[in-house]
Amino acid sequence: MWKCSWEWGEPGTRPVSKAKRNAPCIIFIDEIDAVGRQRGYGMGGGHDEREQTLNQILTEMGGFENETNVIVMAATNRPDILDAALTRPGRFDRQVIIDRPNLVEREAILNVHAKNKPLEKDADLVKVARQTPGFAGADLENLLNEAAILAAKKNQKAIRQEDLESAIEKVGLGSEKKSRRMSDHEKKVTAYHEVGHALVGHLLPGCDPIHKVSIIPRGMALGVTWSLPENDTHLTTKSAFEDQICSMMGGYIAEKIFFGDVTTGPSNDLEKATALARRMVTRFAMGEKLSLRVYGEHNNGQFLGADMGSTKDYSEAVAARIDEEIALIMDRCEKRTVKLIQDHKKLMDSISAALLEKETLNAEEFVEFFPKKQRA
Numbered sequence: 388m389w390k391c392s393w394e395w396g397e398p399g400t401r402p403v404s405k406a407k408r409n410a411p412c413i414i415f416i417d418e419i420d421a422v423g424r425q426r427g428y429g430m431g432g433g434h435d436e437r438e439q440t441l442n443q444i445l446t447e448m449g450g451f452e453n454e455t456n457v458i459v460m461a462a463t464n465r466p467d468i469l470d471a472a473l474t475r476p477g478r479f480d481r482q483v484i485i486d487r488p489n490l491v492e493r494e495a496i497l498n499v500h501a502k503n504k505p506l507e508k509d510a511d512l513v514k515v516a517r518q519t520p521g522f523a524g525a526d527l528e529n530l531l532n533e534a535a536i537l538a539a540k541k542n543q544k545a546i547r548q549e550d551l552e553s554a555i556e557k558v559g560l561g562s563e564k565k566s567r568r569m570s571d572h573e574k575k576v577t578a579y580h581e582v583g584h585a586l587v588g589h590l591l592p593g594c595d596p597i598h599k600v601s602i603i604p605r606g607m608a609l610g611v612t613w614s615l616p617e618n619d620t621h622l623t624t625k626s627a628f629e630d631q632i633c634s635m636m637g638g639y640i641a642e643k644i645f646f647g648d649v650t651t652g653p654s655n656d657l658e659k660a661t662a663l664a665r666r667m668v669t670r671f672a673m674g675e676k677l678s679l680r681v682y683g684e685h686n687n688g689q690f691l692g693a694d695m696g697s698t699k700d701y702s703e704a705v706a707a708r709i710d711e712e713i714a715l716i717m718d719r720c721e722k723r724t725v726k727l728i729q730d731h732k733k734l735m736d737s738i739s740a741a742l743l744e745k746e747t748l749n750a751e752e753f754v755e756f757f758p759k760k761q762r763a
Contacts, residue, residue, distance in 0.1 A: 411456035416444075419461035419479075425470050445472055487523055489619050490516055500528045504535055505545040515551050518598070519559075520616050530554045556599075560613065561606035569609065576642060577602045577610040578739045580652055583641025584612040584634055585753060586735060587727050593630025597754075600738075601747040609652065625673045628663060632720040633727070635660040640724045641735065664716040665709075674712040682709060 406414050422441050461479055463469065473479050488496055493516040501512060519527065531546075534554035538546045557563075569577070581600050588594040595614035602610040614634075639653035667673040669682040684700045699706075728735060738756050742748055 406457045412458075414457065414459045416459070416461040418463060419473070420463040420465045420468055423461075423463075423469050423473050425468060441470060441473075445478075487521060488527075490520075493519055493522065493527060496524050496527045497531065500531045504531060507545045507547045509548045510546055510551060511548055512551075514548075515555065517617075518552075518555055518615055520619055522558075526558055530558045533557050556605075556613075560611055561608075564604040564606075567604040567609075569604075573609070574602060574743060575739070576646060576650060577652070578742045579641045579645050579735065580638035581610040581612045582735055582738045582742060583637035583639075583728060584656075585637070586731060586738065587637035587724055588612065588614055588634035589753070589757065590727055590731075591630035591633055593624070593627030594634050596750065598750050599747065600742060600753055602742060603746050625667065625671075628667055628671075628673070629716065629720055629723075632660045632663055632716065633724045635663075636721055636724045637728070640721070640728050644725070644728055644732070645735070660720070661713065661717065664713045664720075667716060668709055668712045674709075675715065677705075677708055677712060 406412050422444070424441075426441065459479075466474075466482065469479075474482075494513055497512045497516060506512075515530070519530070522530070530551070531554070534546045534550040537550045537553055541550075543550075581602060585597050585600045589597050595616045597612065598615040599611075599613045601613075605611055635656045636653075638656055639649060642649050642653065668677065672679050672681065682701050682705065701709075734756060738748070738753070741752070741756075745752075
């Protein structure tokens with residue numbers, strides 16, 4: 388493959404001329420959306436440098452004949468914003484969608500990147516693949532590199548399973564910040580907060596199994612509750628969405644019940660819960676009193692490279708009803724969460740005490756607190 392940066396020069400030195408001289412070959416343009424976005428947006432109009440580059444690409448592509456034996460390929464994460472002239476028949480009209488890898492593909496990618504890395508016998512890449520849903524190929528490569536660094540820091544000659552587990556957490560959640568000092572009260576509030584998330588998530592069937600609960604700060608978070616799906620899923624039900632909202636509310640409700648006050652900690656949880664409830668109503672038609680339609684038209688228009696979001700295509704009266712539907716979902720989930728935590732206060736105390744002592748509870752340690760009939 389012959390790769391070019393598509394820099395313009397004299398006619399004989401342009402990429403098209405070079406490609407024809409070196410045929411058969413492939414011209415690959417990476418991140419084509421940087422210059423191939425829809426024309427007519429922004430302040431520059433037809434005189435914008437990006438649009439002039441796009442016009443030149445279109446002109447050069449029109450110069451290829453069937454016998455040229457040159458293939459032009461491009462890659463982008465935003466095919467929805469490409470100019471129509473780029474995607475018409477005869478140009479980039481064949482689209483190959485590369486989704487995030489599934490379980491089998493993640494295992495294969497891990498095996499490729501692990502070829503030049505020594506692994507101990509206990510290193511289980513199949514288990515790692517199961518624990519990394521949503522990871523892209525670059526994430527998996529980074530995971531193995533991080534595991535190798537961790538092993539080297541311990542003066543090990545090979546990567547162990549514990550190194551892989553730590554690398555998953557570092558890539559997925561961020562680095563541990565054990566140097567961050569918290570008061571005893573903050574630790575206690577954080578413990579009950581995280582156990583609130585974990586307990587509700589464990590008891591409701593629409594939530595993923597709890598993988599780990601920790602009060603060791605990571606990134607900007609003072610603690611973390613980590614859930615992992617057992618299988619790759621592609622469809623989600625309304626009841627599962629509501630279960631997830633309940634789990635997001637678990638930290639806030641736990642603080643309110645056990646301390647009689649709330650902190651700034653749950654702000655991100657409530658933001659995510661509200662956003663999910665809004666998508667349920669406006670995008671997935673999961674409301675109860677609104678007509679069967681999608682509310683809000685997605686807008687791909689670009690202004691100076693920024694996405695303008697969505698266009699409001701409904702009246703103020705409908706907007707008020709949308710707010711009412713969101714409030715109904717949030718209120719219903721709040722009542723369910725309060726009841727769950729109220730009914731398991733003693734269990735909350737036991738798990739929180741263990742979390743304060745150990746700082747981290749893995750899946751097996753967490754599940755041991757529940758009766759067998761409540762274990763996942």
